[in-house]
Amino acid sequence: MALRRGLRAFGTLLIVLSAITPASSVFIIAPGVIRQAGTGAFWSYVLAAVVGVFMAFVYAELSSAYPLTGGEYTIIGRTLGRLPGFMALVLVLVTQLLILAVIALGVGIYLGALLPGLHGPTIAAVTVLVSMALAVLDIKVNAVVTGIFLAVEMLALVVVTWLGLANVTRPFGDLLVSPVAADGSAVSFGMIAIATAVAIFSYNGYGSAVYFGEETHEPRRDIARVILWALVITVASELIPITAALLSATDLGGDVMLExxxxxxxxxxxxxxxxGIALAIVNAVLAIMLLCARLVFSSARDATWTRGANRxxxxxxxRFGTPWVATIAAGVVSAAFCFVxxxxxLVVTGTSLVVLYAALCVAVIAGRRNGSTSRGAYRMPLYPLAPVAGLAALGYVLYANAIDPVFGRPSLYVTAGLLAVAALLYATLIRRGWSIGDVSED
Known part of the structure; x- marks a missing residue:
């Protein structure tokens, strides 16, 4: 039974922006970038936006050719082969379910600051389970709910921007030519470049529009548009308030944005x-729950599990036309991960995105060469600039992780281990029965 096409492009855009959750990025990720690069964080976010443009072009072209609810793994499988596709499935499935728990834990952190005594993991698990219940409902209902929450989130960012622009203490030109660290020392380009690796993750999520390709009308045309618009809105809604805060903040250390x-x-x-931030995180949990459910649904449709589980x-x-059993399964697993x-x-999920981005860059090049993406309605401009430049930037991000013994290097080891396990499973158990099934994409 097929998923119901209940979304127009605008509804898909609301869910995607909710999954990106710009307010959470501004208050949770940006302080780390600012601590590392000082006022040079402005340039870090500008450079990250350039990388985002490259990856958005890649996602848009691939998603226009294969607007399937399996997302990255179905695209990689159809362009690079079944083994790379299955390896991508395992990597995405594990990391998405864990990321859902990571985001949910942020609810406990922010509500705990307002209401001391709350048990963070329990609050996170409850948030996941409530989101699970909502995610079973009609996709149009979820688009409306996420849209309302998103409006509140954007309002919080407007307040931050107003506070910054109304209390400017340093000229904008200083951000451009004389960036400084928290201690007043000059910031080098190397510091800005390293912080850019983190800023890239702050914008991530625009490509998730493809997960709703089977529920969006005219997906070959509209999914590419949603991806590009999602990036534009995300960059504006994060870069503008961060810049306003940098122009006004007197202390660049600690929890910069909230302070x-x-x-x-x-x-x-x-x-x-x-x-508002807590509500934004709740909204992100709901949106990511929708993504995870469709990933689990697609994996079962492609005969990844036992026959009964697949069914x-x-x-x-x-009634609702949604993958309701897959939604419950994703919610229960992610709720359990909230107590990990x-x-x-963070170590398990840290570098998986970089590997997937790199695989997609290779996939769009392969798709052009073997003709597997010729059916798409969108073609990126200035090909092959985007995938080649994207691979170069991602290579640097991998290098930055490899020289970090505390977090980056262990995360690389875990990602490599997941890929190795996936290859072994495919060779011994999955190969004969698994396939990326033929699904109506229009």
Whole structure:
């Protein structure tokens, strides 16, 4: 039974932006970038946006050719072969379910600051399970819910921007030509470049539009548009408030963004913004739950599990037209992961995105050469600039992780281990029965 095409491009865009959750990126990821690069974080986010453009072009062209709910693994499988496709499936499936738990744990952190005594993992697990229940409903209902939450999230970013621009303490030109660290020392290009590796992750998520390709009308045309618009809106909604804060913040150390809001807006504004961030994280959990459910659904449709599990997980709700069993399975697993130490979750998920990005860059080149992407309605400009430049940037990110013995290098080891296990499973158990099935894509 097929998923119901209940989304127009705008509804898909709302869900994708909710999964990216710009407010969470501004308050959770940006402080780390600023601590590393000081006011040079402006350039880090600009350079990350350039990399984002390259990857958005790659995603748009591939998604236009294969607007399938399996996302990256179906694209890689159809352009590079079944083994790379299955390896991508294992990597994406593990990391997406863990990322859902990582994001949910942020709810406990922010609500815990407002209501001391809350048990973070329990709050996170409850958030996942509530989102699971909502995700079973009609996809149009979820688009409306995420759209409302997204409006609140954007309002919080507008407040941050206003506070920054109303209290400017350093000229914009200083951000361009004289970036400084928290201690007042000059920031080198190397520091900016290293921080760019983190900023790239801050924009991530625009490519997730492909997961809703089978539920969006005219997907070959509209999914590419959603991806490109999602990147544009994400860059604007993150770069503008971050720049405003850099122009106004007097202390570039610690939890820069929240401390800046407290200093410029007072306790009441800080409380309201914190609630807005918590709501943004809840919204992100719901949106990512929708993605995970469709990934599990697609994996079952492609006969990844046992016969009985495949039948159940690929079932579609008769009323809502959603993958309801896959949604429940994803929710239960991710809720359990909320009680796993956060550091472990971060190490497992840390570099998987880089590997997937690289595989997609190779896939778009292969697709052009073997003609497997010729059916797409979108062709990126200035080909092959985007995939080649993307691979170069991703190579640097891998290097930055490899020289980091605390987090980056262990994460690379775990990613390599997952890929090795996936290859072994494919060779011994999966190869004969697994296939990326023929699905109607229009």
């Amino acid at each position: 800046f809001v407290a200093q410029r807006g007072g306790q009441t504004v800080t409380t309201l913004v914190s609630l 159940a997980l690929s079932s579609v709700h008769p 130490p956060l550091q472990f979750l």
